[in-house]
Amino acid sequence: MTDTAMTDTAETIDYSKTLYLPQTDFPMRAGLPEKEPLLVKRWQDMDLYGKLRQDAAGRTKYVLHDGPPYANGNIHIGHALNKILKDVIIRSFQMRGYDSNYVPGWDCHGLPIEWKIEEQYRAKGKNKDEVPVNEFRKECREFAAHWISVQGGEFQRLGVVGDFKNPYTTMAFHAEARIGGELLKFAMSGQLYRGSKPVMWSVVERTALAEAEVEYQDYESDMIWVKFPVASLARPVSGTDGEQPAALSESSLDLLEAHVVIWTTTPWTIPGNRAVSYSPRVAYGLYEVTAAENAFGPQPGEKLIFADALAEDSSAKAKIVLNRLHNVSAEQLESLTLSHPFRGLGGGYEYPVPMIAGEHVTDDAGTGFVHTAPSHGREDFDAWTDAVAELLKRGIDTAIPFPVDDAGFFTKDAPGFGPDREGGAARVIDDNGKKGNANQAVIDELIKRNELFARGRLKHSYPHSWRSKKPIIFRNTPQWFVYMDKELGDGTTLRSRALKAIDDTRFVPAAGQNRIRAMIEERPDWVLSRQRAWGVPIAVFADVDGNVLKDEAVNQRIMDAFETEGADAWFAAGAKERFLGNHDAAKWHQVMDILDVWFDSGSTHVFTLEDRPDLKWPADVYLEGSDQHRGWFHSSLLESCGTRGRAPYDTVVTHGFTMDEEGRKMSKSLGNTVVPQDVIKQSGADILRLWVVTTDYWEDQRLGKNVLQTNIDAYRKLRNTIRWMLGTLAHDDGEEVPLEKMPELERLMLHRLAELDEVVRQGYDAFEFKRITRTLLDFMVVELSAFYFDIRKDALYCDAPSSVKRKASVQVVRHLFDCLVKWLAPMLPFTMEEAWLDRHPDAVSVHLDQFPQIPESWRNEALAEKWRKVRQVRRVVTGALEIARAQKVIGSSLEAVPVVTIDDAALEAAISDVDMAEMAITSDLVITHGKAADGAFTLDDVKGVAVVVEKAEDRGLAKCARSWRYTADVGQDQAFPDVSARDAAVLHELKALGRL
Template structure:
């Protein structure tokens, strides 16, 4: 009989025997009501000190250490936070349930520009000048802001069901952390890797500070493009091929022209000198002008510059340009210096002109080539993005508003060269280009490269951090594996690490520089004094103390400059291993770091470089990377699109277990999608899992260990279910070992819905509901249901932390918790792969039978399947394979028998059996309907005491007094 049939209470007979049927009974409700229930469970766990019990239970077990990458304490959690923390929580919980001691210490990143900005916003609202605020007051307000949001985020993480040692959480602004960060800076200082140098760095004119690559995001930006002619004033070619000609460059940054100091060419490229024969009326260039460009780019340059006709005067190898010198196009207006042409391999003939203008203050390649050739690096742009006062023509102009004035000045030069007949100089063309351009991820404003004195950590040299870091990565496991290429390529190609920022809220780079020599003071004793002060007073001690406190009597404070740049927050978070992993219950290196894919250029990399630079090894054994969260259409979430899904909203409407299920049902190795429809689908998946647990609990009412049967006495169907559990046990154990969880919980959901609810439970409901409590078949089924409940609740516990605990305590009492349990150890005896093939065949035959039953139902021949009798024709060579099965029970009909087809089963070209049976015949079952189990059988009425019951049901009812003897 089916569950839907049996719970139908219509009819006097059903009412009469209802109390004799063992229907499921459980306190576990059908509806989870998670938004209300989850906070209740959190309060219950706190009351019972679940975290304390977990710590006690972990004593003496082997360690598993997942080091928490610190989120930024600035605002409510977003969906990316939820994804990351839930993944960590699932991994931690599954390791704990696999026999490990897990001491998860959550952390926060609390320094840096975003918090400064929030505090400054309050100043702006109150019309207060930030620069007038004493630095210690400003830092105190930043600290208070970060502390407020740290507490809020901690509460929100706990609401997501994340388990951790919250009482010993870490933050980068703790005094102990600040002293440790200063100590790590000191390690680089003392080993010689820390130096101050002038180099171009990513600079935000809005935030007035250097930025790390990890603080950059790329957006489309419309740039003014220009071709500019630099007249040659020194021609090294023997035949004077460059006489009267001008080198033409193309750039998307007109504002860098004032900083131009050289032009780069590639010695391996062929160049030409072309003469303009005709030009479009609107062209800036005039006929007769001679231009030097790469041979492969002539047509492209002519099209862009309005050159209608031209002819080639000379063709020459790039090496012939060696020694050539041009004049700056604004010569005579404050730019009276030579512009040498310099060889450089990075120049290509793919776009532009094959000649690259070099502004050493505003580009890494520009800087390297000019420095190598002894060319000065001018500092023309102030920290706010405006040209400094001594910049000829453009003083005070902001670089992002400089395109027009620069182009106007260059156009005037070109017009003058046309009038005088002198070599072309100045503006050759002007256009626009939409391209991907770096922006600050905080202000969302464009950034520039700007050469300023900064503090760097050498990637090469004596410390050889780059080589050692790449070597260390050989011993690191990456999940997914392809992430290895991303991190290794970034480490291999990165420049020296710029760790300084020109801000106030952070850990200062607490070093001294000799005012006379410019040398940084490298003294271990001085460094020890600084670290000791920070340990008791925090980094404020640097701002609140005289330099002599740290320098002591060994040095004259007047001779030393105290550095007030703060360290990059990526250095801070990269140092967390130094002040977290040495705590009790943790260890260095960590077993696992887990963050989003952007952290290959962020925390993964900074942690690696910091640890290798100070300890020679990576701080982690395994790196797991998760993707980003997009909306249902694959778009990035933004308030303007109205597609933001906040975890707090999901908690309040659906419950955090739904959010956790979404995470584990997704392919976290790639970008994930979320939205209302997707969450609705997850809610439906959750409902099915919950129904599985609820039915198990109901069907196990009254079960005791005495009722259980040994494996050898279990029917084949029950043994198959236990075998299937060993498959999932292996799958989960492997996921614990490898941290590769993608696909595990979708497979477990499929098992619950397809193998259990739609098959095993359906087949065994009649046995559970109607067999006598002491029947072997019922005891066998309930033995397996007991195992199923224990396995499913523990396996689901790392994900459905609230629901699984409810499903556990509903059976074992409120003083227990599934989170104190271990994953079950399943006997190897249960593993029987041969049953897979056999039951795959039996279920395939069953599907054929149920298809024919459904056809009979639709035709009106029968109402329910229990009104049917089935004849199953089986090929003679397959009779043994399908015998021994109660096909009436398996197909949920009242009667079934096998007939033999006098032929062998058909096979495909590979010799595999296509199907072991023919088309089943469905007829109306002969007999009367049993009013207890609803089967139609000829035997109904044989018992005079119960004339409306079948023999089995009559026996159960007659001996009802025995039901309590074995449970049920």
């Protein structure tokens, strides 16, 4: 063949067709909004959930118990965060050898749904009270069922896989029977009692509220300082034989002319006052008014008692000048009896007002004295009840009045302000949550009686109902409670059991343990009763004194009826006689209050974990927002400790709340809400999931357009890496290269997979998803795309079919793909399913696979240490190439021949058997010793390495038309005169195989 003929032959070859270039149908553009619904449908059609259960049969169970969302509207971003985190946990344990079954649940009872139905009634001009209760309850049930269906679809669109065909709901008949049964356990064990205590009360909603149903908002209150006249002073007993009273000292006699001044931000509670509290730890003094500039209030000559630290501030409020006369001791205060400032009003308030010591009294604000109305405050109630024994000795009536009714009106227990008041009873709060006229009525009467010291306004944090967003009040009312401190027959109390259970529970983050512990340590008895219609009733019978009927036969009839008819059976005609049987119906009252919905949700562990054979009790983990320390975590803990002696969970994981990008709370009024449905429609659920798993979800997170774009950019890099691997694996013939015959670079990548496997597994165990995603994303972008893949593209694309390097690299890419796709599948289920099916078209689902088992032989610390040094040298070289490219010295790095001067024995030894030109992706690389050339490129953190970039052409190298590398052997093969010797050999091999 002539030279001309050979040249013509070479020129007719399309070398690109001789390369192993990536080939894949996996698109660079994800199209998640269109593709994800198809995958959801595929999973549903193939019953992926059922296959997961079948595949996991017999494995150790790992149970995440779903905290039930409320079934009354479309899901919001908090729901999305919560469900995605749960799904990641479930999938990660399922793919690590567990039977990890997710059973979604819904909270269905309670005021929000009842409120919605009442709104519908009002719109139609209907009156709820005129509708049979079970007809009303039926509408509530239908409302909840509708939203369960809607939310279930929205959760599945997020990629959540679970038993959505058989979820648990608190309104299921079996659930209502079990909730009622749990309540009866408290009743039969003596933990349930009817009592009268101040509870948080919503006038707007006409019901008691639990702590978890309250949120704190800024609120402007009236504040007043009130004078309580000293009525009498007990004489001290003689120190001799205790029989003869001692004479009163002059300083004590002064007190008989004085007033004790209190401060309060709830003027309407003054009619309920029964005592004034002081602290033995506070210094008090008797003061005299020497000057006054006010329209009302104290005048010169009046004597007043204050905490010394607050006298000056108080006098400024009343625009008076005070002169301190002398100390007032705690013993003197204890001996005082005061008169109520309304004494004689409406024929009431004649009772003595004692001074009592209170732990809650400080001299931080106010006057150092606390107006004590046990009908209207927990601390007031506790201080009063703590003093009961002593008060009874002094002949004081310790009964607690009911000054305010359920609608916020004063009652007959508030003479002069109740029904006897001209114009009708004053009201604290009206039906719309607005301030009534009670405060003003009280203030006016105090001014009239010259007992108002001063007045003002205070903006402060005040409890509001989280449903109606309206302020609540504290009012004394008969309710059903569970004791926190009653001995339970085994030396424990509900409180002590709960505190021990907290110690035995793992909290993630750990701070959650202290938070819930503080709540349990301080919480009052658990108020269970609600005055509503939609829910599980407190299904007990009680006598006039509140004693509960304890009859297992009666209980069984109730539970049997609930099981077959639901809790509606309690409200059906003839229910009382049906359940009581032979008991005297006249003696027993059928309690019609509804159970606190937190008791419902706190009992979910019973009718799910205990009653479903596909689950187990206790749960391995509960995961909810941090507000559930006082909500679901809290009620579940108390319910389970009260009936089973321990928590229903081993681990509690909490997440924060989602804020906007400026750290502000999301609200419709600010227009800064992010709606998950919108994100899914625009970008896809996997983008939302990527945001979730890359956040510090334990804290409050931020979300907005910029945050989403950051995740979209990260997703594109991740997707492109997977796409390149899929393209490369199109040439995978499955051939295995033994580990010992692999090049070092491939063995280094396998070592990295072994290291990453440990990070991934530990991360999933610790619920540290950000650690996993950041590690894997960095690995894919920095170590694969910008290092390993970049280096190996030449061998993968250009080497011969028989090349061990190419075969080993394809094999490593296969392992990389398998590991990364499976590790990421719990977090990005749609994308990883798409990639897996592209690689394995006949596969069922990646989610039915297990995480890969990494051979211990892949670990090679010595090799990793060597290559850390190799990569240090490479960094200096690539840095020099970047400068040369920026200065237009070279275009591609293949146009360069770096001259590398090394003055470090360890680094030189590390690269001694490494093709550094291949590592730097240059056509050649020269190692020299001695002094580095002037102007050579260096890095401060890599000592002893300097680089000068020369052009390959200047060194007489020619460009290969196939691989584009510059070599000295281009043209040596006459059959292919425009390629290097390596590429010519490949072409000959391809020709022999009939592929050219």
